[in-house]
């Protein structure tokens with residue numbers, strides 16, 4: 001067993017499967033989430049991210065496999081709020097009640113002092129606004145309130161579903177910094193879902209990428225970026241390439257005349273080699289992997305084509321396909337254990 005899962009600090013998903021009728025929303029999914037790092041849980045709309053998070057939180061029952069938090073099923077946690085905090089949907093706040101009161105009720109049912117509520121509202125940046133009725137909150141305010149609720153019990157593990165949704169650029173910057181702080185300074189295990197790799201690439205160290213309920217890539221951001229490379233442009237690329245080769249650095253011509261792709265991350269070294277052979281450097285910059293393109297390649301390859309964009313067999317002739325992320329039309333609206341419910345207090 002993975003040590004993080006065994007010592008009670010990580011998240012472990014093994015062979016996790018969920019079917020709704022004949023539709024496999026999550027299909028034999030296996031991955032680990034480590035403490036002290038922010039992990040991006042990525043996939044296009046409808047890939048199965050929320051369904052996976054809901055299984056981790058015991059909100060829906062897996063058809064097969066297991067979803068463990070610190071080596072335990074959610075249902076077996078004696079003090080869940082102190083182990084895992086979740087912000088799944090920025091809803092579920094009573095519109096007539098203030099955000100502060102909402103948190104105070106939640107705190108009271110878990111013997112958490114009111115002072116903790118005010119401390120958290122301060123931390124998420126809404127100490128005054130949280131005294132107004134939640135029904136008037138912007139999406140961004142609800143996100144911050146949801147985050148405060150998730151942190152109430154100071155849990156080791158945080159599961160955040162698209163937390164940047166509805167935040168303005170300043171809010172997004174704040175959220176990124178806050179997630180990094182929780183993981184790096186406080187050692188928490190942070191799993192954050194998003195359908196945009198670009199949205200989380202500056203924040204996450206690890207990624208778990210899924211498409212159509214399947215795992216398509218698990219690893220570090222560095223692995224995703226691949227080996228470092230540098231673009232250099234000069235007046236005599238073959239001479240520079242030969243000099244670089246003598247210095248033990250491989251390179252290959254780029255499309256642009258006079259340009260080389262050099263397989264190193266050390267820009268200064270490339271500049272020094274050019275200087276040593278008397279060549280001017282007209283351009284010298286790191287070559288970055290186009291992560292957005294890579295993400296599309298991984299998730300939209302023929303075997304992972306987004307099933308939500310395809311017409312289902314039950315769609316009436318001539319009818320438009322279900323929009324991306326829409327529920328499947330052959331499945332009745334969820335009820336009971338499988339109904340979408342907001343995080344935290346519904347978990348009881």
Ligand SMILES: Nc1ncnc2c1ncn2[C@@H]1O[C@H](COP(=O)(O)OP(=O)(O)OP(=O)(O)O)[C@@H](O)[C@H]1O
Nearest residue numbers: 020025045046047048049050051325326327328334
């Ligand atoms: N209760 C349900 N009944 C029927 N189908 C469902 C139910 N919940 C989810 N689905 C379907 O399962 C698939 C995965 O949905 P899920 O919400 O987990 O995806 P997601 O990756 O979180 O997408 P998004 O980024 O749009 O939130 C979708 O095709 C969705 O329509």
